[in-house]
């Protein structure tokens with residue numbers, strides 16, 4: 001029996017894609033291997049956002065290639081093969097320089113949207129792979145224009161990633177996504193709602209809607225013999241109406257598409273998490289222009305003010321969180337321009353920031369710009385901003401002390417449970433002696449009520465009260 005192993009790099013979208021790859025392979029009677037060294041097929045689902053992620057993939061592909069070269073080749077008919085077969089998909093699959101570099105190590109390069117078709121063709125062209133078992137046929141229901149309609153093999157039963165769109169039309173100058181994934185494609189509304197209903201039926205508690213730019217979602221909806229386009233706020237409203245107690249969260253958003261209707265929908269909802277991730281990327285207008293972000297720092301800050309006022313008006317008793325992405329050391333970023341990012345950070349009071357040190361990505365516009373901020377300076381700038389973040393994150397966390405909050409439990413580690421609040425704050429939960437005896441091992445994937453007893457910079461600590 002053939003076995004596969006998937007190594008996933010990068011973001012939640014890649015993790016979600018890997019769940020669809022797994023489901024397709026299993027539909028072809030190919031089983032998962034627990035250990036990469038026991039697999040007949042190894043799939044690298046790659047990320048090209050930063051050089052570091054790319055280098056990690058090269059390193060692991062090299063290791064597998066070396067190991068398989070030490071194994072004897074086997075022969076079926078005229079074919080001679082060494083296993084495992086190495087397949088590369090994800091962000092790097094389409095890059096000509098990557099294909100050249102890895103041509104002797106990788107057997108198949110394929111974009112994620114073509115995975116099922118290319119994989120089916122590959123196996124059918126290599127009968128020695130399946131050694132006597134049935135040929136792999138393309139399943140009839142597969143739509144090649146939208147691989148997202150495949151039902152995934154979910155890895156987490158209580159928190160599920162549901163992609164609502166893929167690709168991007170924005171072409172930020174530093175980003176590979178529009179080249180790696182192509183233009184935006186939104187999933188039809190019925191398909192998304194059906195997937196969510198099935199997940200909830202199976203006990204899922206949190207639906208994480210994914211897309212490179214979820215708030216430009218425009219999915220088709222069939223209503224009374226006509227097809228209408230639905231925007232992201234309307235999609236959220238429809239999901240909110242599905243009966244049951246569950247949370248809705250989403251990522252990632254572009255500030256230029258964050259509409260007033262969306263802010264009202266989020267801040268009036270009972271199910272949508274009180275958490276907004278709004279990538280800033282830079283606080284200086286000239287750098288934002290060079291990044292092709294299509295907003296100014298002032299416009300971004302006005303949007304944040306609007307979001308905060310809407311929470312204050314619609315959910316005055318709820319604590320919300322705001323997080324962002326910031327790139328340090330974009331080509332030409334002077335110290336003065338960098339300090340504008342620090343200024344916005346101090347004004348917004350972020351709960352969390354995902355920092356990225358600029359890394360030139362082949363094929364992007366910024367790749368041709370002079371990467372003139374040194375590695376050391378990028379590190380220093382990140383450290384400087386992180387010190388600001390530590391203060392604002394801690395200040396925001398302190399607001400939670402003494403509050404009774406609902407937490408979704410993600411895991412148990414040693415004597416503690418770990419989960420998240422509805423504003424997606426991480427919580428470490430201490431068990432009281434009575435609870436530890438009566439409920440040990442039974443809370444993962446459940447909602448519990450906790451009292452927050454301590455706040456740290458990066459998390460909260462709590463005791464279960466119910």
Ligand code: SF4
Nearest residue numbers: 168171172175177212
């Ligand atoms: S919005 Fe910009 S950063 Fe985000 S995926 Fe699209 S091009 Fe990349």
